[in-house]
Amino acid sequence: MNSIPAPLPRAAKPHSRLRWPGSRTWLAAGQWLVTLLLCAFLIVPVVMSIVAGLTVNYFKGVSSGLTLRWxxxxxxxxxxxxxxxxEVAAATLLITLVxxxxxxxxxxxxxxRLSRIIEEFLVLPIALPGLASALALLVVYGGFTMFRMSVAFIVVGHVVFTLPFMVRAVAAVCASSDLRTLEEGAASLGASFFQRFTTIVLPNARPGIVAGALAVLTLSIGEFxxxxxxxxxDTKTLPVGLADTYASLRIEIxxxxxxxxxxxxxxxxxxxQWLGVDATGQRSAARKRIAVLPSSSTTTP
Structure with missing residues (x-):
């Protein structure tokens, strides 16, 4: 009689083991958690302030309704x-550009070494509190009544505060690009200093000028x-008016x-952010290196 063959044993399936996340995963998760908490800490008060300015009654909340009355x-x-x-920001920007x-x-x-000393003196107003710089201006120019009561006095203060941001941004770009070689080449072709400055220096310094201009505008508008x-x-700017509204009027206003x-x-x-302002020129230099690498790799045997 034919014997019934015994069934073949099934191949043992390997047991899947759950891998515990590594240290890098935990570190990345911790960094994301800290970043999100920090963003919430900064953004939530701003959102609440905006909501308060659009509600009929802040103490009743959004349930009281939304309005543009305030x-x-x-x-x-x-x-x-x-x-x-x-007006003050525009005048400040014009003076800092010139x-x-x-x-x-x-x-x-x-x-x-003299240029480094001058640069440190230009940066000094940033290190000092704004009240100290204002007090210095009052001590020196406060006796000129017409000047003291005019808008030009505030413009001078804003120029003193914002000028270092323009100077440092332009200096960083000019130092990173090889302007000396370009200017020497243009001078050998007979270009005057004015021609070299307008056709070589300004186009190459454009990222620093844009960065400095945006910094000057934002700082001037928000300086309190x-x-x-x-x-x-008679010369109350936007931040000063903001402080007055919080001190003397309703919280909705x-x-x-x-x-x-x-x-x-x-x-x-x-x-x-949209312009991708890069005062140091490092990102543009990195993009140039990335663009050069593929072409160089194709030429190599």
Whole structure:
């Protein structure tokens, strides 16, 4: 009789083992957690302030309804401060462009110890509190009544505070690019200094100029400490008016004033990110190296 073959034993399936996340995974998760918590810590108060400026009654919350009434009241009472802040920022930007771009170029070209000392003196207003710089301006120029009561006095204070940002941004770009070789080549072809400056220096320094300009505008519009000490009742800028609304009016009006402030400053910050401002030129140099690598790899045997 034929014997029934015994069934073949099934191959043992390997048991899948759950791998415990490695140290790198835990480190990355911790970094993400800290980043998200920090973002929440910074963004949640801003969102709550915006919501407060759009609610009918802050203490009742969103359930009381949404309204643009407080924004209308802020614009009616403080639209003069908005236009004054824009005028001061525009004047500050113009002066820093005329003085800061040549200064940054000269400091980048000069390698003497005197230029480094001058650069440190230019950066000094950033290290000092705004109130200290304002007090120094009051001590020196406060006796000139007409100048003290004018908007030009605030513009001078803003120039003192923002000029280092323009100078450092332009100097960083001019130092990273090989302007000396380009200028020497143009000079050998008979180009004057003005021609070299307008056709070589300014185009190559454009990233630093854009970075400095955006920094000057945002800092001038948002500067409070120095402006608070220099302003008069007729020269009240946007940040000073914001402080007044929080101190003397309803919290809804103060929050609506904050919304107005965001409407003015956020486009500048977005523009800075959208333009990919790189004052040091490191990102553009990295892109050039990446673009060169494929072409060089194809030529090599």
């Amino acid at each position: 924004l209308g009241e802020v614009w009616t009472q403080y639209h003069g401060s908005v236009f004054l802040s824009l 003085t800061g771009v040549p200064a940054g170029y000269v400091l980048a070209r000069s390698k003497t 400490n120095l402006t608070w000490m220099l302003h008069t009742p 103060g929050s609506a004033y904050t919304i107005l402030f965001f409407i003015m400053t956020m486009p500048l910050l977005v523009a800075m």
